[in-house]
Amino acid sequence: MIRLKAFPILAAALVASLALTACGKDAAPAGPKLALDAPLPETIPAGTKLVIGDPTTQRVVELNGWDKDLPFQIEWAQISGGPAVTEAFHAKALDVGSAANIPPIHAIWVGIPVKMIAVRLRKDHVNFPLFELGIAPKAGIKSLADLRGKKIAYSPGQVQGEVVLRTLAAVGLTQKDVTLVELPSTGDVYPNALVSGLVDVAPLGAGVATKRYLDNYARDGAQVLRHPPYRDDLTNLYVRAETLHDPAKAAALRAYVKLWARAVEWQATHKAEWRDAYYVRQEGLSPEDAEFVVRAAGDPVIPRDWTEAIGMQQSSIDFLAKEGGQKRFDAAEIFDRRFEALAAEAAPKIAVGPAPAQTEGKTNP
Structure with a gap:
């Protein structure tokens, strides 16, 4: 809980x-x-x-x-x-x-x-969500079906926290099936946590945050996945x-x-x-x-x-x-x-x- x-x-x-x-x-x-x-x-x-x-x-x-x-x-x-x-x-x-x-x-x-x-x-909230899921370069995640057992950045006071929990529910997982790492999403906390290996997944703001993340780390294997249909x-x-x-x-x-x-x-x-x-x-x-x-x-x-x-x-x-x-x-x-x-x-x-x-x-x- x-x-x-x-x-x-x-x-x-x-x-x-x-x-x-x-x-x-x-x-x-x-x-x-x-x-x-x-x-x-x-x-x-x-x-x-x-x-x-x-x-x-x-x-x-x-x-x-x-x-x-x-x-x-x-x-x-x-x-x-x-x-x-x-x-x-x-x-x-x-x-x-x-x-x-x-x-x-x-x-x-x-x-x-x-x-x-x-x-x-x-x-057009379907094609333009506020957040997408950043995937760490070495996380070994190809799709949302691969989230079991992974470390996921989680902020309970923000919409990013709901994005995480809604995603788990949509793929049939519970909080016990992953490790939720409580981190505020301020500044570059989430991108840094991804590239350092502190977490495998973190919700990033669609637009500036995801663009910078992919520009800097896509060559190392970083990627971004859409969360399941849900209004954010x-x-x-x-x-x-x-x-x-x-x-x-x-x-x-x-x-x-x-x-x-x-x-x-x-x-x-x-x-x-x-x-x-x-x-x-x-x-x-x-x-x-x-x-x-x-x-x-x-x-x-x-x-x-x-x-x-x-x-x-x-x-x-x-x-x-x-x-x-x-x-x-x-x-x-x-x-x-x-x-x-x-x-x-x-x-x-x-x-x-x-x-x-x-x-x-x-x-x-």
């Missing part, structure tokens, strides 16, 4: 620094506490600040100069991924985190109440539930969700510009490699209605609760549906699906 925990993150010093600057910012607001089923305020008081760990949106916003006239202040934190966001939330050093679908579930299980305030999917494409913005009790921050979050959606739409409709500005000039990829990565990212979509996303989360909760011995809960509890219509309204070119029965102001279940 897997024991869930929050990983110590490599950026611990950054979290500690943010915690110092955050002192007092989460004290009870001067006015009345905003109920979690009250309509979102629209007026943002002067001096309102959000600490946001959303590096991709940051780059788009700064590239376009959209941060110059915002009605609130943003302090960008170089924090992303489930373990890092969990640590920052625990330290009350972060207002907004960006991650895949599992970190909010994991946060609940480690005792941090959170709410999801924005959802993003992929148009849900990403989201999420916040500590207590942050939403502050009317000023709730109003700023309302505005930030729209800014985030605008950034997602810009990436989808300005792929060449994003490719050159970010992957070529900032990340140092060749134009050919950058083009590959942009294609591998697929096309994002923002659902007008979160019903499908809630169902996806419920499936993950049910599966992981059974696999990890955790308490099952209702997925709808971690979606703040007051935000449901905002992103789609701000990004009409990539919005999909019918509008929900109620638009903004829809209360939590």
Whole structure:
């Protein structure tokens, strides 16, 4: 049985620094506490600040100069991924985190109440998964049928952990049939673990991570395999539930969700510009490699209605609760549906699906 925990993150010093600057910012607001089923305020008081760990949106916003006239202040934190966001939330050093679908579930299980305030999917999630399975050069694995007895990198607080467990289940294996090696997937931890022989298999991000891994080690026998059919494409913005009790921050979050959606739409409709500005000039990829990565990212979509996303989360909760011995809960509890219509309204070119029965102001279940 897997024991869930929050990983110590490599950026611990950054979290500690943010915690110092955050002192007092989460004290009870001067006015009345905003109920979690009250309509979102629209007026943002002067001096309102959000600490946001959303590096991709940051780059788009700064590239376009959209941060110059915002009605609130943003302090960008170089924090992303489930373990890092969990640590920052625990330290009350972060207002907004960006991650895949599992970190909010994991946060609940480690005792941090959170709410999801924005959802993003992929148009063609079958051909453009978020993750693929990196295979070590000397692992002797030719197909998923060869996983029995192998060492597999595992991160219980991230979607990579679900990818691993779903893959085992799909090929008729259990956790006892392999050795799960708990490692956070931050930085180059997984590629290094593969090439050093620490693990035989590790889920890598489809795109940049898999491209670099194969470029560097395919000649030695490294390869990448697709995981079995399973939707791994849900990403989201999420916040500590207590942050939403502050009317000023709730109003700023309302505005930030729209800014985030605008950034997602810009990436989808300005792929060449994003490719050159970010992957070529900032990340140092060749134009050919950058083009590959942009294609591998697929096309994002923002659902007008979160019903499908809630169902996806419920499936993950049910599966992981059974696999990890955790308490099952209702997925709808971690979606703040007051935000449901905002992103789609701000990004009409990539919005999909019918509008929900109620638009903004829809209360939590």
